Amino acid sequence: xxxxxxxxxxxxxxxxxxxxxxxxxxxxxxxxxxxxxxxxxxxxxxxxxxxxxxxxxxxxxxxxxxxxxxxxxxxxxxxxxxxxxxxxxxxxxxxxxxxxxxxxxxxxxxxxxxxxxxxxxxxxxxxxxxxxxxxxxxxxxxxxxxxxxxxxxxxxxxxxxxxxxxxxxxxxxxxxxxxxxxxxxxxxxxxxxxxxxxxxxxxxxxxxxxxxxxxxxxxxxxxxxxxxxxxxxxxxxxxxxxxxxxxxxxxxxxxxxxxxxxxxxxxxxxxxxxxxxxxxxxxxxxxxxxxxxxxxxxxxxxxxxxxxxxxxxxxxxxxxxxxxxxxxxxxxxxxxxxxxxxxxxxxxxxxxxxxxxxxxxxxxxxxxxxxxxxxxxxxxxxxxxxxxxxxxxxxxxxxxxxxxxxxxxxxxxxxxxxxxxxxxxxxxxxxxxxxxxxxxxxxxxxxxxxxxxxxxxxxxxxxxxxxxxxxxxxxxxxxxxxxxxxxxxxxxxxxxxxxxxxxxxxxxxxxxxxxxxxxxxxxxxxxxxxxxxxxxxxxxxxxxxxxxxxxxxxxxxxxxxxxxxxxxxxxxxxxxxxxxxxxxxxxxxxxxxxxxxxxxxxxxxxxx
Amino acid sequence: xxxxxxxxxxxxxxxxxxxxxxxxxxxxxxxxxxxxxxxxxxxxxxxxxxxxxxxxxxxxxxxxxxxxxxxxxxxxxxxxxxxxxxxxxxxxxxxxxxxxxxxxxxxxxxxxxxxxxxxxxxxxxxxxxxxxxxxx
Numbered sequence: 001x002x003x004x005x006x007x008x009x010x011x012x013x014x015x016x017x018x019x020x021x022x023x024x025x026x027x028x029x030x031x032x033x034x035x036x037x038x039x040x041x042x043x044x045x046x047x048x049x050x051x052x053x054x055x056x057x058x059x060x061x062x063x064x065x066x067x068x069x070x071x072x073x074x075x076x077x078x079x080x081x082x083x084x085x086x087x088x089x090x091x092x093x094x095x096x097x098x099x100x101x102x103x104x105x106x107x108x109x110x111x112x113x114x115x116x117x118x119x120x121x122x123x124x125x126x127x128x129x130x131x132x133x134x135x136x137x138x139x140x141x142x143x144x145x146x147x148x149x150x151x152x153x154x155x156x157x158x159x160x161x162x163x164x165x166x167x168x169x170x171x172x173x174x175x176x177x178x179x180x181x182x183x184x185x186x187x188x189x190x191x192x193x194x195x196x197x198x199x200x201x202x203x204x205x206x207x208x209x210x211x212x213x214x215x216x217x218x219x220x221x222x223x224x225x226x227x228x229x230x231x232x233x234x235x236x237x238x239x240x241x242x243x244x245x246x247x248x249x250x251x252x253x254x255x256x257x258x259x260x261x262x263x264x265x266x267x268x269x270x271x272x273x274x275x276x277x278x279x280x281x282x283x284x285x286x287x288x289x290x291x292x293x294x295x296x297x298x299x300x301x302x303x304x305x306x307x308x309x310x311x312x313x314x315x316x317x318x319x320x321x322x323x324x325x326x327x328x329x330x331x332x333x334x335x336x337x338x339x340x341x342x343x344x345x346x347x348x349x350x351x352x353x354x355x356x357x358x359x360x361x362x363x364x365x366x367x368x369x370x371x372x373x374x375x376x377x378x379x380x381x382x383x384x385x386x387x388x389x390x391x392x393x394x395x396x397x398x399x400x401x402x403x404x405x406x407x408x409x410x411x412x413x414x415x416x417x418x419x420x421x422x423x424x425x426x427x428x429x430x431x432x433x434x435x436x437x438x439x440x441x442x443x444x445x446x447x448x449x450x451x452x453x454x455x456x457x458x459x460x461x462x463x464x465x466x467x468x469x470x471x472x473x474x475x476x477x478x479x480x481x482x483x484x485x486x487x488x489x490x491x492x493x494x495x496x497x498x499x500x501x502x503x504x505x506x507x508x509x510x511x512x513x514x515x516x517x518x519x520x521x522x523x524x525x526x527x528x529x530x531x532x533x534x535x536x537x538x539x540x541x542x543x544x545x546x547x548x549x550x551x552x553x554x555x556x557x558x559x560x561x562x563x564x565x566x567x568x569x570x571x572x573x574x575x576x577x578x579x580x581x582x583x584x585x586x587x588x589x590x591x592x593x594x595x596x597x598x599x600x601x602x603x604x605x606x607x608x
Numbered sequence: 609x610x611x612x613x614x615x616x617x618x619x620x621x622x623x624x625x626x627x628x629x630x631x632x633x634x635x636x637x638x639x640x641x642x643x644x645x646x647x648x649x650x651x652x653x654x655x656x657x658x659x660x661x662x663x664x665x666x667x668x669x670x671x672x673x674x675x676x677x678x679x680x681x682x683x684x685x686x687x688x689x690x691x692x693x694x695x696x697x698x699x700x701x702x703x704x705x706x707x708x709x710x711x712x713x714x715x716x717x718x719x720x721x722x723x724x725x726x727x728x729x730x731x732x733x734x735x736x737x738x739x740x741x742x743x744x
Contacts, residue, residue, distance in 0.1 A: 069636050070626040070728075097622075104637065147651065157646075180649040208635035218630055222728075231730030282654050283731075284647070285619035288626060290730035292619035296654055303653060 003065050003211050003497045004028055007107045008041060009129055011122060013196055014055055014114030018129045023108055028065065028498070030586060033108065034099075035091040036476030036514040038062030038080035039521070041109055042089070043591065048524035052084035052188075053170060053195040055115040061102065061161075061201070064478025065498045068103035068209040068288075071221055072230045073480035074493075075099040075287040077161075082525070083187040084195070085172040085343070085392060086411040086435040089521045090187030093475065094161070095286035096179040101159040104205025112196065119168075121149065121200035126207050134199035139165055141336040142177040149200055161201040164338020166380040167194040171390045173343035173413070174380075177335060181294075181305030182286070185340040186412065187434055217496040224489055231290035237482045238283065241293040242309035243273035245416075249313070252448035253546020254421025256414075257317040258366050259349035260407050260535075263418045263543040267322030271312055275324040286480070293482055299325040307331040307341075310438075313416025314345025319352060320366030329373055337380035343392065344379065346413030348372050350393045351385075353405055360400040362388070404536035409436030410527070420538055421548045422447040424460040427561055428468065430532045433518035439481065441467035448547075455551050457561035461568050466508075473511030513585040516569075516577050520587075520595040528602075529575035532562060610737055611643065611716070611723065613658040617733035620647025620656070624725035624734055631724045633708070642716035643725050643734070644704060659704045661716040667696035667705060675713070682718040 008021045023041070031040045038060045050056045059081045066074035077099035083090035102110070106126045121134040136152065137145040142164045150156050159178065166174035167190025174190025175183045193199075211217045225231060236244050246268060249255040253263040265271075276297055284294030284305055294305050307315070307327050315321065315330035334341045351362035362385055364371045378386025388396060393413050397406030407414045412435030419426035424443030432440030441464050447454035452463070470487065477494050479485050491502035539555040542548075566573065570581035576599055582592045625641035633640045643660040661683060668676040668683065675689035676696060692711030697703075708714050716723075718736070726734045 070623060070630060072623075072730075104639075143651070156648075206637070206639045208629075208633070208637045208640070210635050214630050214634050214636075218627070233731070282616070283619050284654070285621035285730075287622055289619075289621050290623060292621065292731065294619075296649075298653075305649065 002207075003069060003103075003209055004033075005103075005106055005108050009107050009110040009124065011110065011112045011129070011131070012114045013112065013116040013120065013131060013198065016131055018131070029500075030510070030588075031514055031517070032473070032476040032478075032494070032510055033064040033067075034062050034076065034476050034478055035078040035080060035093065036472065036510065036517075038078050038109060039089065039091065039514060039517050041111060042080045043517070043521060048082065048089075048521050049526065050082055052082040052087065052192060055113070055196065057082050057113075057192060057195070059112040059189070059192055059196070061110040061112075063099045063102045063108055064476070066478035066493060068100040069211060069497050070218065070288060071478070071493050071497060072225055072288055072290040073286065073483050074478040075289075076475075076478070076480055077102060078475070079176070079184055079189050081187075081189060081192050083434060084170070084191045085188035087525060088410055088434050088527060089518050089525075090189065090434050091518070092184040092186045092189055094176065094178050094182050094184035095480065096159070096182035097287040098159040098161060098178050098203060100287045101203045101205050103209055104207050105203050106205065106207050110201075112198065115195065116197035119197050119199050121202060122198065123153065123202045125204040137199055139168060141165065142338055143180055143336050145200065146177070146180060149202060153202055155204060158202050158204045160203070163190050163193040163199050164336065164380065166338040167191055168199070169380065169382050169390075170194050171339065171379060171382070172392050173340045173347075174338050175340045177338060181335060183335060183340070185342065186437055188340075190338045211497050212499045213496070220492065220496050224493065225290055228483065228485065228489065230483065235291060237291050237293040240273045240277065241295045243276050243295070243307070243312060245309040246272040246312055248449060249417065251546070252421050252444075252454075253543055253548045254418040254444070254448060255317055256313055256416050256418050258320050259318060259353040259405060260414075260418055260537060261353070261405075262545065263421055263548055264545040265317035265322070268317065270322040271316045271324045271327060276307070289480065291482055297328060299328050301325070302328050302332045304328050304332045304335065306335075310416050311341040311345070314342050314349070318345050318349045318416070319369065319372055321369040321372070323369060326369045326373065330376065333373060333376045337377065339376065339380060342415045343413040344376060346407055347379075347389050347393050347396065348375060350396065350402065350406060351389060354400060354402050357402070359402050404540065407535050407537070409534065410434075410531050412436040414535075417444055418538075418543065418548075419534060420543050420551070420553050421546070422454045423457055423553055424452075424454075424464050426534050426538065426553065426558060427457070427460055427464045427565055430534055430562065431464070431468070431565065433515070433522055439471065439475075441471055443467055455548065455553075457557050461561050461565035465565060465568050468515055469508055469511035471511070472514045473507045476510065476514055477507065509585065513587060516582060516585055517587060517591070519571075519577055520582070520591070523576055524595060524598045529562075529566075532575055534558065610663040611660045611718075611725070612735045612737040613645075613660065614733050614735075615656045615658070617731045618645060618647055618656055618658075619731055619733075620645065621730065623728045623730060627724040627728035631719060632714070640706075640708070640714075642704065642714060659702045661704055662702060664701060666699050666701060667713075667715065670695050670699040676715070683715045684717065685713050685715055687712045
């Protein structure tokens with residue numbers, strides 16, 4: 001049975017040493033796969049205080065148990081590392097085919113440490129793993145580098161993770177690209193790769209993936225796909241994909257506009273889903289996915305798979321751009337240079353507001369999209385104003401001011417949802433282990449588009465904690481965000497691909513365990529309650545339009561909700577998981593001990 | 609009665625290949641499927657290709673052992689007669705035939721009537737082409 005190989009490929013770039021290690025079966029029981037397993041692998045004999053850009057930092061690529069099987073949308077690959085953008089744990093993931101490819105190559109995970117003495121790429125297939133020279137593709141954009149590397153390897157079916165110029169230049173919000181338009185966007189993983197002198201990771205696999213009973217597996221998976229209407233042609237993720245969210249967010253008044261000064265965009269009709277459908281030529285799916293959310297679009301000047309909602313929000317309304325074709329340009333530039341579209345849009349929006357308010361002249365104002373596109377290129381090479389922008393919103397605001405509208409949490413720029421239109425999202429942003437991201441929980445669905453009052457913190461602590469646990473289980477066990485799956489079904493899929501008994505309770509507890517594991521990583525890295533905050537703008541200013549109009553989200557209410565959240569999670573008043581909680585969750589003793597030493601150290605420091 | 613493939617409907621998910629290898633080889637392995645789709649981005653846009661048995665019967669004519677026949681609908685490999693010489697592999701114009709671990713030729717048999725690739729394709733990109741018989 002090799003939906004789990006039990007194999008970790010360990011690559012030491014400094015000493016050019018490659019070896020295979022066993023992954024304990026117990027880790028699958030506790031943390032399943034992908035980001036859960038990857039987090040556990042990262043934390044083995046690792047100091048969370050490690051400098052993220054030092055050779056000592058690790059990049060752990062982890063695939064899910066279900067990857068490579070016929071379960072829909074199950075082949076995302078996660079990279080777990082310490083983030084140079086936030087200093088927290090980072091657990092971004094990328095779609096496409098590469099997660100399955102790693103499984104077919106005979107590994108569940110790859111851990112990369114050290115720093116190569118010259119620009120290199122890593123090649124992995126079932127027979128060999130090699131560190132090879134990447135001099136030929138140095139400084140090359142991701143599109144051309146991907147094609148060139150395929151030609152160098154002499155195999156057009158190889159799947160590649162490629163770093164762009166931004167990552168080579170250590171931009172803290174640089175992303176890693178795969179198959180041209182699939183990005184591991186958040187947390188600055190491109191910079192970690194860059195710091196290791198690693199330009200690419202090329203993977204090719206051809207091994208069988210077996211499950212306990214393949215006939216039963218096929219039958220049950222087929223039934224589940226039908227029950228959950230995964231392949232339905234009227235699934236909005238198929239008909240529209242994420243651009244459908246533009247109208248939802250606009251109607252809910254949480255569509256970030258002009259650096260989150262407003263929650264509605266007057267020109268939203270120019271950048272809504274229909275505009276992109278008009279220029280769409282094809283639909284595209286990731287490996288084994290029956291949904292196919294991807295949209296391949298063509299404009300006069302560019303082609304892209306995208307843009308996704310976040311890119312539309314951050315490269316559109318948030319910078320005052322109402323030209324959908326220029327959003328495509330923004331998307332293409334970011335992908336090719338290896339920049340996270342969310343953070344890139346966020347930092348440009350902040351600079352625009354700073355300039356308009358006269359606090360500091362960055363030479364760019366809202367709506368000046370051509371200048372913004374030029375700035376994107378400059379960020380990647382850290383030239384001119386791009387060198388400033390490459391610091392990110394947090395560092396820029398510490399240098400030049402405007403902190404109350406520096407729209408970031410723990411150094412990560414926020415994605416396309418204003419939390420004043422969905423207060424639960426505020427708690428989620430503040431407590432997400434990797435900072436201001438939308439993947440930790442998505443209460444918007446239940447608040448802004450559901451039956452729960454968006455404009456109160458009542459009951460939100462519990463709601464967000466539960467949603468986070470579910471989300472962490474879902475990603476770790478292996479299903480993409482766009483399958484609204486319940487814990488029972490998820491457990492059933494895990495049973496038929498891995499084995500054992502996975503009840504809904506066990507699935508939810510797995511999610512909670514992984515969430516806590518990442519929390520203790522962050523605490524050991526020096527984080528505390530003090531960083532579980534939101535930008536001041538959200539507490540001091542009200543939105544002027546849409547459902548959140550004139551409703552203030554007071555800071556004291558938020559702080560109280562946060563206390564409730566900690567209590568519900570079984571954490572102390574400073575937001576630290578208690579030893580009892582960690583033991584109840586079954587987290588291993590040696591991790592609890594290491595954590596306890598940090599907590600005791602913090603307490604002593606306080607007494608002094 | 610070959611399979612029909614409609615490029616414009618394909619999303620490149622490879623569920624067809626997974627269903628094929630699971631059914632015939634009892635493992636998930638797109639490399640061991642009897643239909644192979646590529647769906648990739650290149651410099652000039654999206655490229656979609658499909659390799660699957662077109663029922664051209666050239667393998668049958670070429671087989672030195674007489675191990676390949678057809679039933680009017682699909683090809684049939686007699687695994688007792690097959691010696692794994694790969695003449696069929698070399699002859700196949702679509703290059704979809706391969707030799708398995710037991711050194712036997714592997715050719716699409718349409719799953720005996722209801723092909724799993726057709727059944728699993730989420731977007732209806734694969735179908736069975738049924739030729740109407742001329743009525744005398």
